[in-house]
Amino acid sequence: MASCLSPLEEDLTCPVCCEIFSEPVLLSCSHSFCRKCLEQSWKEKQKKDCPVCRQQASSEEPPLNLALKNACEFVVKERSAGASRASQGVCPVHLAGKLQLFCVNDQQLVCMECVAGDHQQHSFCSISKGAEERREELKTKQKALQEKLDSVKNAKNIYVLHFESQVQNTERQIKEEFEKLHTFLRKEEEARIAALREEEQEKKKKLEQKITKMEREIESLTEKIEVIKDGLASEDVPFLNKYTEAKESAEYTVLDPELDSGALIDVAKHLGNLRYRVWEKMKDLCPYFSVILDPNSANGSLTLSDDLSRLIPGGPVQALPSNPERFTGQTAVLGSEGFTSGVHSWMVELGENECWKIGVAKMSVKRKMFAPANPEDGIWAVRWNKGQSSWNNWFTRIEKIRVQLDCDEKEVTFFDNYNAQLAVKSFRVKEQLYPFFFTTSRYALRILPSKVMVKKK
Numbered sequence: 411m412a413s414c415l416s417p418l419e420e421d422l423t424c425p426v427c428c429e430i431f432s433e434p435v436l437l438s439c440s441h442s443f444c445r446k447c448l449e450q451s452w453k454e455k456q457k458k459d460c461p462v463c464r465q466q467a468s469s470e471e472p473p474l475n476l477a478l479k480n481a482c483e484f485v486v487k488e489r490s491a492g493a494s495r496a497s498q499g500v501c502p503v504h505l506a507g508k509l510q511l512f513c514v515n516d517q518q519l520v521c522m523e524c525v526a527g528d529h530q531q532h533s534f535c536s537i538s539k540g541a542e543e544r545r546e547e548l549k550t551k552q553k554a555l556q557e558k559l560d561s562v563k564n565a566k567n568i569y570v571l572h573f574e575s576q577v578q579n580t581e582r583q584i585k586e587e588f589e590k591l592h593t594f595l596r597k598e599e600e601a602r603i604a605a606l607r608e609e610e611q612e613k614k615k616k617l618e619q620k621i622t623k624m625e626r627e628i629e630s631l632t633e634k635i636e637v638i639k640d641g642l643a644s645e646d647v648p649f650l651n652k653y654t655e656a657k658e659s660a661e662y663t664v665l666d667p668e669l670d671s672g673a674l675i676d677v678a679k680h681l682g683n684l685r686y687r688v689w690e691k692m693k694d695l696c697p698y699f700s701v702i703l704d705p706n707s708a709n710g711s712l713t714l715s716d717d718l719s720r721l722i723p724g725g726p727v728q729a730l731p732s733n734p735e736r737f738t739g740q741t742a743v744l745g746s747e748g749f750t751s752g753v754h755s756w757m758v759e760l761g762e763n764e765c766w767k768i769g770v771a772k773m774s775v776k777r778k779m780f781a782p783a784n785p786e787d788g789i790w791a792v793r794w795n796k797g798q799s800s801w802n803n804w805f806t807r808i809e810k811i812r813v814q815l816d817c818d819e820k821e822v823t824f825f826d827n828y829n830a831q832l833a834v835k836s837f838r839v840k841e842q843l844y845p846f847f848f849t850t851s852r853y854a855l856r857i858l859p860s861k862v863m864v865k866k867k
Contacts, residue, residue, distance in 0.1 A: 435472040512540030697859035704746040739779035748842030767848035
């Protein structure tokens, strides 16, 4: 009976979970499934059909397949009994036989009847030797798994620490940048309030003189009005006697007072386009870089400045996550933005750097292994290495290099700091191209800010 368990087990396996049936139910199409497997299948598909033949199932609850259930329980029981006998050193096939050898071919314990039967042409060893060899094998695998576990734990710690560090450093730098803006705005506000106060003091003196004169005129006019009031209130005879005097007092030939030109505060000077004029002054404080370096792509031996415009090589190798974007095969970094259309340009200050490659690279460039700066490797660049350049064969050190990427014309052109053309490289790729920077020198490379111009419409 035991020898026919394997084909029987195949017939008693649920086609969904691939395990021995548990509470098998029968569909109208004659296929059987575990009740839980069938319910889960219907729940996911929201349609009651057979998972094997797709035939629509009956709307009624599928009945329990009692015969199949009994057969499954028998097989499970036999499995348990066979395992129990094997653990006691008794052959699960030949119940009277004692397990004495280990079959190398089938990797199982056998008795002498098994050797004479299905294992006649197989290789055997003692149980102790078989156990020892497989213990060593498992120890090797365990060691490999432990190393993998340590590696995964280390990667996890690096990722978590780097992620938290990124959040904290980015937040700190945002606050620092805004504090610079706040400081500038506060100083600008103080300067403009001071200018207002200065004009106020200057014009207030002239205004006080004018007001003093006007107050004398007010006093004179008040006296004249009182004289006229007294005359108007008197009897006819006294009124007529003093009429001439009152009439002369009512005569007033002085012109109405006028302020001098420019006596008032020049409000337009202080408020006109105030925010624009402040912003215009902020341009020196707020440089614009046409290319920003991507720290997630930077090799671990490169350090980027806080504003992501400068790469500094030669520092201690940082423990960084090996994310897909990061260069680990060469000391390189990409710009943070890729281009597929339009014309884009950026200037790089080279300083004393003795070994660099600058240009563009396609998004799919190899990052986990070294890739020469060749179009075949997805990099279009010019290079300099200790006096040898890729655009000529003699020493012509340059201080700056300008890269111009024309995605529409499919060309990238390189210029020196005198705007002389060094090289032109054509490409035919359709994927995004990113600014590419490589160096092994101990001197930094720096992206220079672009000039910002505002046009009035």
